Amino acid sequence: MKTISSNNISSYIIRSQEEEIKRVAMELHEGVGQTLYSIYTGLQFIETGVSEPQTKQYVKEMAELLEKTIQEIRLFSVELYPPALTTFGLLAAIKNYTQLYTSTFGIEVEVESIGSEVSIAEEKNITIFRVCQEAFANIAKYADTSKAKITFTWTTNQLAIMITDFGKGFNLYDNENSASGLAAMKERMGLAGGDCTITSSIGEGTTVHILLPI
Known part of the structure; x- marks a missing residue:
């Protein structure tokens, strides 16, 4: 069996x-x-x-x-x-999402891409999008900031993403909601064969690191 x-x-x-x-x-x-x-x-x-x-x-x-x-x-x-995810790929979908995000929440998001974008399977694309989405939702709720940045770094065998909010930051060990949100993000990335970690400093902001072998 x-x-x-x-x-x-x-x-x-x-x-x-x-x-x-x-x-x-x-x-x-x-x-x-x-x-x-x-x-x-x-x-x-x-x-x-x-x-x-x-x-x-x-x-x-x-x-x-x-x-x-x-x-x-x-x-x-x-x-x-995001319809752009299927049609144009991950980077275009994130750019479209952040434009709507800025017009809704007033938080300016800089999108940077280093290297040449690599085609990713749809299932992994939506996983990454969901994790980024959760990160941006947390920024709108908790960061108390007017700007954020997402950086894509593409190589032939790996995609690294860094999302920084430049906000007030928090103590990772004192926030249950953040801990559960991080656990969900880590679980999604783990199922896709990747990883997600978070760092934060009071007064300096929070950074989400996403890594996916491709």
Whole structure:
């Protein structure tokens, strides 16, 4: 009788979840997002035809609120499953994600790539994206910073990624939430054959190091 390892079970569960997430993301982007955009353009049209100043201002504010909501849905859709990942690769997907991230949270993200990008299997691509996504989510929640940087270093047999937030930093041993988040990131990278570590210093910021043999 063939024994199924816990790693194989975990990988299967993650693959199944990603397929469902991909389906929901497409429905969200192509359905809800498109409908809201149609309403937004309709409000803009109404605004041009309204002459009463108070009503005109109200319609304008509603349009701006709807525009913000559309932006948040776009980011949420990309967070669920980035379409650029399949079409253009990991680097393009991260660039697209960080642009939406900046417009949503106001945190400027510098993206640097050293070396020539190497094609990576889709399953490993989504793993890396998820780990980077978790790192950026933590920056928005905890770092108290206005800037961050992600650096890709490509070689023929390895991809190294470094995400730095320049924020307030924290004590790794005193933060349970960070410890559990790191454990999930490490587990994902471990299932993909890679590694994830984190360093942080109070007042100097936090850095996430991701390593994946390719």
